[in-house]
Amino acid sequence: MPKFAYAAIDPEGAPVEGVTKADTIGSARALLVEQNLFPTKIEETKGMLDFELTKEKVKKKELMHFTRQLAVFVKAGIPLTDALVTIGDETEDVALRRALSNLIDDLRNGGLLSVAAAGHPEVFPDYYVGILQSAELTGQLDTALESLAEYLEREIDTRGKVVSALSYPMVVMVMAFGTVLLLAGYVLPQFKPLFEELGAELPLPTRMMLFFSRFFTDLWYVTAIVIAISVAAVMFLFKHPTGKLWKERGVLKVPIIGGIVDYAILERFCRILGAMVQAGVPLPEGLKTTTQATSNIVYRERLEVARDQMLEGRGFSAPLIETELFPGAARQMFKVGEETGTLDKQLETAAIYFDRELESRIKKFTTMFEPVMIVFVGAIVGFVAIALVSAMYGVLGGMKEEAGPAQAPTPVVAVVDVESSGI
Structure with a gap:
């Protein structure tokens, strides 16, 4: 307990x-x-053996539920401390409960909600804190919380679409490689002594499979080295700054995949910036927070340049257009929003446009990828089947050749003694 x-x-x-x-x-x-x-x-409290190297991050789903509940409490006129106490008592997420406990203490000591939330980046992202700061200044905390809850819900839905679209092809690919590894690493080596004992001439597919299976038996150290290098390369691409830059630039250049990543980033950018502008956050500060929340380094670098140009007085739409990150429809929306003072609505419209385009591209990707994966798996399984069946035919053929052709029976010639026969 x-x-x-x-x-x-x-x-x-x-x-x-x-x-x-x-x-x-x-x-x-x-x-x-x-x-x-x-x-x-x-x-x-925690025991001596209960420790953590890094703070556990709260899932977006938990944060969305918390935000929606807090918006209801604030709209009903319940004090923040009482609302946080009630939500903290009901939540099952340990990290969120611990953060809410600290928030309650800070609020009771006279602190602000945004300042207290800023001390828990594992729970509250930068854009979340920025919207809270603006809401506290404008007195529209309930509206800002509702906007945040809606954004988090849409982001969860978008991520779910991407994950569900990629899950089936990835499962098929893993099963295909698993089948090949099982056949080449375990099944085929069981037949190798039989093939060597019979001394049959094996066909090319079987010889290729046997050569591949050696990397799991005699040459296992080569496989171990390749796996170690692959793991190191993956860690370099995901952890090292240079590797991250290479990875994120390369992903944007991959056909179809790059388009999905583009629209996912743009939808998130417009959604967050629109929520911050609607909450009253100053545009340069909102763009700074939104840029920091962007996951791709390429986008982040270009958006930082656009923000610098914005601070120099070049407006909002012109610097963003020069980044060449946004399609023509979004550029027009930015211009209209800047000229008419409806930037928050135009950003929301752009986010809806990118969301629909993202869903369309995901469907297109799955429609093209699933048949390719089926053909790929069929080719692998077919190749393995041909290698095994042709090997069996080769062994049987070799056995027949060793037995040799069947000999015809020797004809019996009767010799008749003419004299003794009295003829």
Whole structure:
């Protein structure tokens, strides 16, 4: 059962500190109230073996539910501390519950929600904190929270579409390679001693499969080296700054895949910037936060240049158009929004356009990729089947040649003695 360290005030007004056991932080709070203690701080304690190297990030789904619940509480006029206490007691996510406990303490000490949230980047992204800051200045916290919840929900839906589109082809590819590895690494080597004993002439497909299977038996160290190099290369591409730059530039140049990545980034960019502009965040600050939230380095570098040009007084649409990142329809929307003062609505319209285009490109990708994968898997399985069947025919043919052709029976010639026969 988890342990919770608490700080409370007894009925006489004296501070009390201690540790209690409970299933959840809400149960611990109720237990303290039953003991006539008013809790001011409750947080989960950890044992000597419970440690973490990095803070666990909260899933976007959990953050979306929290944001929507907090918007309802704020709209109903419930104080922030009471709302956070209620949500924290009900949430099952440990990292989110711990962050909310710290938020409650900061708010009770006179802090602002945005400042307290900024201290937990593992829970609240930069754009989230930026919208909270603007909402606190304009007094529209409930509206900003609703906008954030809608954005998070749309982002979750978009990511789900991409994952669902790629899951089936990836499963098929993994099964194909798994089949080849099983046949080449285990099944075919079982027949190798038989082939050598019979000394049959094996066909080319079988010899190719046997050569490939050697990398799992005699030449296993070569396979181990290749796997180690592959793992190192993947880590270099995902961890090292230079490797990340190569990877993200290369992904944008891959046919079809590059288009999907483009529209996913642009949809996220327009959605976040539109939410921040609608919440009253200054445009340069909103563009800075949105740029930092962009996952692709190529986009981030060009958007930073556009922001610098914007600060130099070149407006909003012109620097973005010069980045050559946005299609013609989005450029026109930016111009109209800048000229008419409806940039937030135009950004939302652009986000909807990119979302629809992204869904269309994902469908196109799956429509093309699934038949290719089926043919690829069929070719691999067919090649392996041909290699095994042709090897069996080769062995049988060799056995027949060793036996030689069947000999005809020797004719019997009868010799007749003419004299003795009396003829």
